[in-house]
Amino acid sequence: xxxxxxxVSAGKICHDFVTALQTLPKSEHQVVAVAxxxxxxxxxxxxxxxIPKAYEGYIKIAEDKDVDIAYVGTxxxxxxxxxxxxxxxxxxxxxxxxxxMNERQTRALVDIAxxxxxxxxxxxxxxxxPAYQELRKVLESGSIGDVLQVNASFGFNLxxxxxxxxxxxxxxxxxxxxxxxxxxxxxxxxxxxxxxxxAVGGLNSEGTDDYTSSLWTYPGDKVANLTTSAKAQYPNExxxxxxxxxxRVPDFWCCTEFITPERTHRFELPKTDIHFNFHxxxxxxxxxxxxxxxxxxxxxxxPYLTHAESIQLAQHMDTLQKLVGVVFPADN
Amino acid sequence: xxxxxxxVSAGKICHDFVTALQTLPKSEHQVVAVAxxxxxxxxxxxxxxxIPKAYEGYIKIAEDKDVDIAYVGTxxxxxxxxxxxxxxxxxxxxxxxxxxMNERQTRALVDIAxxxxxxxxxxxxxxxxPAYQELRKVLESGSIGDVLQVNASFGFNLxxxxxxxxxxxxxxxxxxxxxxxxxxxxxxxxxxxxxxxxAVGGLNSEGTDDYTSSLWTYPGDKVANLTTSAKAQYPNExxxxxxxxxxRVPDFWCCTEFITPERTHRFELPKTDIHFNFHxxxxxxxxxxxxxxxxxxxxxxxPYLTHAESIQLAQHMDTLQKLVGVVFPADN
Numbered sequence: 264x265x266x267x268x269x270x271v272s273a274g275k276i277c278h279d280f281v282t283a284l285q286t287l288p289k290s291e292h293q294v295v296a297v298a299x300x301x302x303x304x305x306x307x308x309x310x311x312x313x314i315p316k317a318y319e320g321y322i323k324i325a326e327d328k329d330v331d332i333a334y335v336g337t338x339x340x341x342x343x344x345x346x347x348x349x350x351x352x353x354x355x356x357x358x359x360x361x362x363x364m365n366e367r368q369t370r371a372l373v374d375i376a377x378x379x380x381x382x383x384x385x386x387x388x389x390x391x392x393p394a395y396q397e398l399r400k401v402l403e404s405g406s407i408g409d410v411l412q413v414n415a416s417f418g419f420n421l422x423x424x425x426x427x428x429x430x431x432x433x434x435x436x437x438x439x440x441x442x443x444x445x446x447x448x449x450x451x452x453x454x455x456x457x458x459x460x461x462a463v464g465g466l467n468s469e470g471t472d473d474y475t476s477s478l479w480t481y482p483g484d485k486v487a488n489l490t491t492s493a494k495a496q497y498p499n500e501x502x503x504x505x506x507x508x509x510x511r512v513p514d515f516w517c518c519t520e521f522i523t524p525e526r527t528h529r530f531e532l533p534k535t536d537i538h539f540n541f542h543x544x545x546x547x548x549x550x551x552x553x554x555x556x557x558x559x560x561x562x563x564x565x566p567y568l569t570h571a572e573s574i575q576l577a578q579h580m581d582t583l584q585k586l587v588g589v590v591f592p593a594d595n
Numbered sequence: 596x597x598x599x600x601x602x603v604s605a606g607k608i609c610h611d612f613v614t615a616l617q618t619l620p621k622s623e624h625q626v627v628a629v630a631x632x633x634x635x636x637x638x639x640x641x642x643x644x645x646i647p648k649a650y651e652g653y654i655k656i657a658e659d660k661d662v663d664i665a666y667v668g669t670x671x672x673x674x675x676x677x678x679x680x681x682x683x684x685x686x687x688x689x690x691x692x693x694x695x696m697n698e699r700q701t702r703a704l705v706d707i708a709x710x711x712x713x714x715x716x717x718x719x720x721x722x723x724x725p726a727y728q729e730l731r732k733v734l735e736s737g738s739i740g741d742v743l744q745v746n747a748s749f750g751f752n753l754x755x756x757x758x759x760x761x762x763x764x765x766x767x768x769x770x771x772x773x774x775x776x777x778x779x780x781x782x783x784x785x786x787x788x789x790x791x792x793x794a795v796g797g798l799n800s801e802g803t804d805d806y807t808s809s810l811w812t813y814p815g816d817k818v819a820n821l822t823t824s825a826k827a828q829y830p831n832e833x834x835x836x837x838x839x840x841x842x843r844v845p846d847f848w849c850c851t852e853f854i855t856p857e858r859t860h861r862f863e864l865p866k867t868d869i870h871f872n873f874h875x876x877x878x879x880x881x882x883x884x885x886x887x888x889x890x891x892x893x894x895x896x897x898p899y900l901t902h903a904e905s906i907q908l909a910q911h912m913d914t915l916q917k918l919v920g921v922v923f924p925a926d927n
Contacts (some may be wrong), residue, residue, distance in 0.1 A: 411806070411826055412829070414746070416744075416746070416836075420838070462810075463818060474743070474816065476744070478793065478808050486806070486822075488820060490820060494743055495838045496840075497841070498746075498834055504748075504827055504828075506827045509828065509829070
């Protein structure tokens with residue numbers, strides 16, 4: 264039976280997500296509706312993707328009896344209210360990262376999902392790439408010994424992207440980019456609680472961060488060294504240092520290969536000629552497939568990114584924002 | 596006219612330095628004497644390298660009228676006293692890094708060299724590699740735009756190296772490894788004064804550091820992200836991130852190639868079949884040549900690594916030791 268998706272918002276990431284769904288069997292995934300704040304946007308989006316229904320206002324997705332799951336691709340500050348509304352109307356939710364603006368909102372969302380017995384996942388698509396499952400196995404095998412350090416940088420020139428600059432729109436590199444480096448170290452260090460966090464960063468004229476570098480220490484003399492920037496392209500590679508060897512993970516947020524001391528582990532992306540807005544977006548299909556499997560199996564959270572992990576990511580982002588001096592309206 | 600070297604100590608690095616000298620013309624470099632704490636060590640060393648004189652006790656080098664310059668390759672805690680003695684006896688000095696144990700000693704040594712009008716250089720051989728002169732030019736050209744970040748890691752499994760573990764022997768990664776990552780960021784950021792320094796690290800049972808990670812911020816939103824470890828092999832690469840591109844510098848402490856957005860800049864090491872103890876030690880010949888040219892030109896300090904830079908490196912190491920909690924007897 265097909266999982267019936269309702270798409271909340273008609274922006275770039277929603278385009279990419281729906282396009283990725285189109286590479287999957289129709290018997291498994293159907294997009295039944297799209298909603299935008301203005302009807303013409305929804306209609307244009309619906310037309311270009313062959314979606315039956317176009318709505319003005321997100322509530323319509325919540326109220327649509329044909330929708331099983333809402334894909335929330337709105338701006339960051341709306342994630343909490345929109346996801347909450349969907350859950351309260353009985354819809355499963357896959358919500359773009361960051362799940363909400365802070366730990367308090369994330370905990371509240373998780374509570375509703377649990378109470379309503381609905382599936383809720385923060386769309387950290389990285390975790391659904393086949394390379395990540397293999398990476399987990401390699402780490403588990405102990406072949407690189409005891410992991411001592413994780414280094415990751417993630418930066419692009421995004422200074423002209425208003426969504427990222429603006430406080431009102433929930434901008435800043437912490438919410439948009441740091442979530443990726445944080446989830447990576449979280450995966451490697453298995454969700455351990457940091458013993459110390461040190462950070463430097465800089466704010467733009469609107470008071471959102473345009474770069475950060477942070478050090479996270481963990482029991483067993485482990486360190487994560489994380490960098491984000493909206494000012495320039497960074498190496499955008501993660502490196503895991505173990506006592507017996509190093510693993511390099513290029514494109515760690517949408518990983519299709521990683522290099523161990525023995526060899527390069529390669530994973531082919533699904534073949535497609537369709538145009539996407541973002542790098543390797545066809546890989547969003549892995550996430551969609553994973554979500555369908557979870558829901559089919561009656562799960563309310565993903566084993567690839569648990570609710571506890573989303574809560575921890577929110578905590579970590581709150582910590583960084585505090586250290587760097589970023590305060591959002593939602594934090595008050 | 597040949598520069599006449601007196602070698603202070605008969606350890607591994609002295610072996611490599613003298614061996615590198617042997618790849619240079621005899622008309623330019625001669626080793627006239629070697630001194631060790633015990634005569635047999637000096638005699639063995641002299642015999643294996645064809646050195647005319649072998650001494651028991653370093654003072655003999657200081658008193659030898661045939662010696663123009665002392666190469667000081669003793670353990671770290673002896674650098675200050677030995678280099679001081681050489682300068683006071685009228686010898687030029689090339690002293691292995693770290694020049695001394697702290698800023699106070701380094702300033703004192705520089706003062707003596709200036710007063711006696713003698714050449715004094717901390718043996719940061721990295722700075723003398725042809726690749727570094729080219730790297731300076733590339734940075735100066737602005738081809739990678741404004742430099743925003745320098746990341747460098749430097750780690751090996753050195754847990755069994757007593758010299759590095761022991762407080763008495765001046766161990767720890769800060770003195771032995773950090774000096775290299777620090778001199779790299781100093782070169783890129785042109786000796787700017789950091790606005791903030793944050794660090795984490797761990798001490799071994801003897802109270803010396805066996806790993807550190809530090810963040811250094813500089814005016815203009817620049818950051819250096821530095822890691823050292825005696826627990827495992829790290830990527831041991833430096834990365835310079837500019838607004839217009841990235842430069843990767845493998846083997847940044849003995850650099851023979853670096854990769855700019857345009858191309859790989861390669862520099863061949865002098866050819867030799869001779870065995871060295873350390874990686875690329877034949878490159879010590881660059882340093883020896885540079886020292887000779889400086890002295891021939893009547894210079895008392897190297898333009899590749901000035902006295903002010905050595906003082907700053909000592910300050911930086913003092914700062915790190917304070918943050919990580921390392922205290923040496925010389926610091927009291």
